[in-house]
Amino acid sequence: MAHFADRLTAAVQARATPLCVGLDPRWDSLPLALRQRFDASPAGRASAYEAFCLRVLDIVAPHAGVIKPQSAFFEACGPDGLKALLAVMRRARQLGLVTILDAKRGDIASTAEAYAEMAFDVYDADAITLNPYLGKDAIEPFLKRARQNERGLFVLVRTSNPGGGQFQNLAAAGKPLYVHVADAVESWSNESRGGCGLGDVGAVVGATHPTELRELRKIMPSAIFLVPGYGAQGASAADTAGAFLPGGRGAVVNSARGITFPFKPDDANWEAAIDAATQQAAHELGQAANPHP
Amino acid sequence: MAHFADRLTAAVQARATPLCVGLDPRWDSLPLALRQRFDASPAGRASAYEAFCLRVLDIVAPHAGVIKPQSAFFEACGPDGLKALLAVMRRARQLGLVTILDAKRGDIASTAEAYAEMAFDVYDADAITLNPYLGKDAIEPFLKRARQNERGLFVLVRTSNPGGGQFQNLAAAGKPLYVHVADAVESWSNESRGGCGLGDVGAVVGATHPTELRELRKIMPSAIFLVPGYGAQGASAADTAGAFLPGGRGAVVNSARGITFPFKPDDANWEAAIDAATQQAAHELGQAANPHP
Numbered sequence: 001m002a003h004f005a006d007r008l009t010a011a012v013q014a015r016a017t018p019l020c021v022g023l024d025p026r027w028d029s030l031p032l033a034l035r036q037r038f039d040a041s042p043a044g045r046a047s048a049y050e051a052f053c054l055r056v057l058d059i060v061a062p063h064a065g066v067i068k069p070q071s072a073f074f075e076a077c078g079p080d081g082l083k084a085l086l087a088v089m090r091r092a093r094q095l096g097l098v099t100i101l102d103a104k105r106g107d108i109a110s111t112a113e114a115y116a117e118m119a120f121d122v123y124d125a126d127a128i129t130l131n132p133y134l135g136k137d138a139i140e141p142f143l144k145r146a147r148q149n150e151r152g153l154f155v156l157v158r159t160s161n162p163g164g165g166q167f168q169n170l171a172a173a174g175k176p177l178y179v180h181v182a183d184a185v186e187s188w189s190n191e192s193r194g195g196c197g198l199g200d201v202g203a204v205v206g207a208t209h210p211t212e213l214r215e216l217r218k219i220m221p222s223a224i225f226l227v228p229g230y231g232a233q234g235a236s237a238a239d240t241a242g243a244f245l246p247g248g249r250g251a252v253v254n255s256a257r258g259i260t261f262p263f264k265p266d267d268a269n270w271e272a273a274i275d276a277a278t279q280q281a282a283h284e285l286g287q288a289a290n291p292h293p
Numbered sequence: 294m295a296h297f298a299d300r301l302t303a304a305v306q307a308r309a310t311p312l313c314v315g316l317d318p319r320w321d322s323l324p325l326a327l328r329q330r331f332d333a334s335p336a337g338r339a340s341a342y343e344a345f346c347l348r349v350l351d352i353v354a355p356h357a358g359v360i361k362p363q364s365a366f367f368e369a370c371g372p373d374g375l376k377a378l379l380a381v382m383r384r385a386r387q388l389g390l391v392t393i394l395d396a397k398r399g400d401i402a403s404t405a406e407a408y409a410e411m412a413f414d415v416y417d418a419d420a421i422t423l424n425p426y427l428g429k430d431a432i433e434p435f436l437k438r439a440r441q442n443e444r445g446l447f448v449l450v451r452t453s454n455p456g457g458g459q460f461q462n463l464a465a466a467g468k469p470l471y472v473h474v475a476d477a478v479e480s481w482s483n484e485s486r487g488g489c490g491l492g493d494v495g496a497v498v499g500a501t502h503p504t505e506l507r508e509l510r511k512i513m514p515s516a517i518f519l520v521p522g523y524g525a526q527g528a529s530a531a532d533t534a535g536a537f538l539p540g541g542r543g544a545v546v547n548s549a550r551g552i553t554f555p556f557k558p559d560d561a562n563w564e565a566a567i568d569a570a571t572q573q574a575a576h577e578l579g580q581a582a583n584p585h586p
Contacts, residue, residue: 026403042415072400072407078415079379082372106424107365107397108454110319114365122335122371131399133426134452135459159427161401166428170473172463177470180463 003194004126004152005224009249011065011098017282018240018248018289020066020100020226022256023056023088025049025073029261031270046077050084054091056260059274061095063282064259066252068226071103089123098126100154100226100252106131112141120151127152129204129226132181139188143201147192152200152224155188157181157216160206160229178212182219189222198224198250205243207235207253214242217250225251231258231281237288248289255281296487297419297445298517302542304358304391310575311533311541311582313359313393313519315549316349316381318342318366322554324563339370343377347384349553352567354388356575357552359545361519364396382416391419393447393519393545399424405434413444420445422497422519425474432481436494440485445493445517448478450509453499453522471505475512482515491517491543498536500528500546507535510543518544524551524574530581541582548574 001007012018027035027045030052037051038044057067069088074081092099101123105115119128119142130142132155142153158168158178168178182203189199202224205216217225225243229235230253243251262277263270294300305311320328320338323345330344331337350360362381367374385392394416398408412421412435423435425448435446451461451471461471475496482492495517498509510518518536522528523546536544555570556563 024404070404070407072398072404072411076407076410076415078411079372079375082375086372104400104424105365105397106399106426108452111317111363111365114363114369117369118365118371122369131397131424131426132460133399133424133449134454135456135461137454137456156426159401161427161430163401163428163430166477167425167470167473168428170463170465170470172465172470177460177463177465180460184459 001150004146004150004200005194005198006196007126008066008098008152008224008252009196009198012252015063015065015282017064017286018244018252019064019282019285020068020252020254021056021060021064021259021278022254023053023067023069023260024256025052030265031263031267032265033268035265042077043080046074046080046084049074049077049081050087053088055271056274057088057091057095057097059271060259060278061097063278066098066100067092068100068102068254070256071101086123089125093124100127100129101125102129104129104131104156106134106138108134108137109141112138113145116142116145120145120149125151127154127202129154129156131156132184136184143188146200152202154202154204154226155181155185157185157203158205158209158212160208160233164206179219182216185223186220189220193222196249198222202226204228207240207243208233210239210242217242227251227253231255237284240285241288241291244289251289253285294443297439297443297493298487298491299489300419301359301391301445301517301545302489302491305545308356308358308575310357310579311537311545312357312575312578313361313545313547314349314353314357314552314571315547316346316360316362316553317549318345323558324556324560325558326561328558335370336373339367339373339377342367342370342374343380346381348564349567350381350384350388350390352564353552353571354390356571359391359393360385361393361395361547363549364394379416382418386417393420393422394418395422397422397424397449399427399431401427401430402434405431406438409435409438413438413442418444420447420495422447422449424449425477429477436481439493445495447495447497447519448474450474450478450496451498451502451505453501453526457499472512475509478516479513482513486515489542491515495519497521500533501526503532503535510535520544520546524548530577533578534581534584537582544582546578
């Protein structure tokens with residue numbers, strides 16, 4: 001396998017869009033036609049999530065090169081949910097998609113190693129999202145494991161939620177906490193860069209703060225940005241523009257609900273709706289990334 | 294069920310010790326006699342972890358009222374590992390133990406709700422550990438769910454790892470980040486207190502920083518402390534003294550390796566070693582909590 005940043009960059013360039021499809025399956029949003037084949041028990045929901053997500057992968061794969069399953073929704077179905085996640089990750093690999101397991105883990109020493117094993121060995125993820133609160137001890141075991149296998153990490157820097165600033169915006173030594181985290185991410189990212197010039201440690205930076213996005217792009221020139229907040233969370237494609245390096249490089253923009261649930265549950269044409277939403281978002285974000293192609 | 298803080302306090306008082314037994318199963322540390330019954334595949338390890346942890350629960354239950362399984366080690370075995378975790382949580386419930394699922398989750402909105410469902414519904418945990426980096430949006434969905442079911446939360450405040458201060462010690466508005474988090478924890482904890490006077494939102498505060506422990510005890514008079522760092526991580530029982538309120542109330546002290554792996558893998562008397570280590574730690578921590586009983 002090639003360096004993580006090169007693989008992700010190639011996946012983005014092949015489809016000329018930074019769109020990353022978020023897989024956040026919810027029972028109540030699933031197509032009725034599909035829900036009727038299963039029951040709402042944890043095992044039933046897990047089977048429904050698997051069937052739905054596999055179908056989504058087939059529909060989106062021609063238009064988006066990166067996917068991001070949200071671990072929580074699979075975990076909420078218990079052990080059967082994790083079997084479904086395994087099936088989803090395998091199909092994504094078969095389709096040549098780059099996978100980011102959104103798990104926001106953060107723990108230290110041998111516990112971090114166990115989480116890295118979970119992400120990279122069990123689920124064969126290309127990257128995992130991490131929480132920086134525990135400091136470098138919580139990142140380095142993942143880094144070591146990622147570098148042995150050409151994988152990547154995305155560290156939470158500035159999140160897209162309304163209350164994200166409660167601690168992230170606290171100013172210490174003249175700059176907010178999230179800038180301290182950004183400095184650390186840039187330093188880790190710089191340690192291992194691919195041929196594309198980008199590193200294997202990226203940053204999660206919400207599109208709901210376009211000014212901070214531009215500021216953070218300057219602070220982390222080596223880091224790939226994973227940008228949530230576009231679409232259902234309120235940010236427009238234009239709001240993501242600050243995330244990109246010249247040539248539309250260096251960022252992927254996540255859309256979950258907007259891509260996977262653009263229909264009412266009783267809509268028989270849900271697959272066509274997903275296809276149309278994917279193409280629309282891929283085009284719109286492709287333009288935002290490359291305003292003057 | 295009674296209020297979480299009352300249940301935890303009763304479990305501690307019944308055994309006159311704040312000892313919390315951490316379940317961090319590691320394949321290489323398991324008794325050889327047990328390892329030989331399984332293979333080192335994820336499924337084999339999961340079965341071995343289950344067998345080992347169930348045996349540990351039976352041994353420690355008379356001496357310690359609280360257990361803390363570390364989710365990562367079970368997750369590293371894939372879906373089968375989660376089945377093992379389920380069995381461990383069920384046995385703990387049958388034995389009347391209070392369970393803290395150490396998962397350090399942190400996510401927002403419906404994702405946080407899914408994690409709360411995972412912790413409280415799927416695994417029936419009495420409490421889960423959480424990461425505060427995303428702000429109150431990442432705590433409140435758990436709070437809501439916990440309060441519907443008399444469960445508890447433990448929020449990371451000051452962790453016991455060497456690099457824990459990298460971000461936690463940054464000073465903003467005249468006090469370190471971890472004190473800002475402590476203020477928030479105290480406020481959440483105060484919203485719902487049990488008959489014992491303690492709230493349902495606790496704080497993770499490492500025993501490796503005894504001075505900070507005393508300082509944080511003053512800042513969070515309503516919060517139950519979950520104290521890692523004792524034993525194998527370097528802190529003594531005396532180092533935990535600052536965590537307690539008068540009467541030895543208000544804190545549990547975790548020991549994982551020191552309790553579950555006090556033997557060499559080829560030691561046939563590993564169960565007796567666990568029993569002795571548990572009684573020793575329970576006694577030592579009981580003294581630290583109540584220096585003048």
